[in-house]
Amino acid sequence: MAEIKAVLADAIRAGGSTLRDYKQANGDLGSFQKEFAVYGREGEPCARPGCRGTVRRKTQGGRSTFHCPACQR
Numbered sequence: 001m002a003e004i005k006a007v008l009a010d011a012i013r014a015g016g017s018t019l020r021d022y023k024q025a026n027g028d029l030g031s032f033q034k035e036f037a038v039y040g041r042e043g044e045p046c047a048r049p050g051c052r053g054t055v056r057r058k059t060q061g062g063r064s065t066f067h068c069p070a071c072q073r
Contacts, residue, residue: 010035038066046071 011017016030023029033039037047042057046068053070 037073038068040066042066 011030014030014032014035015024015028015047016022017036017040018031029051031034041047041055044055044056045059046053048068048071051068051071053068055066055068058065058067
């Protein structure tokens with residue numbers, strides 16, 4: 001639970017994630033998407049040191065979810 005809170009706090013400080021056309025109320029784009037480790041990297045090697053997995057994409061309800069099956073559960 002502490003890890004989730006830490007990631008959310010980091011995302012808020014970075015102004016959120018701008019994937020397409022989202023902007024903050026003042027017009028600025030968020031920058032948290034620069035921290036994404038797997039989003040949009042389907043078929044690429046996992047970025048976690050020592051992991052030999054490959055990033056996969058799963059579509060759920062019309063939305064994509066990305067994960068490394070070797071190190072994420």
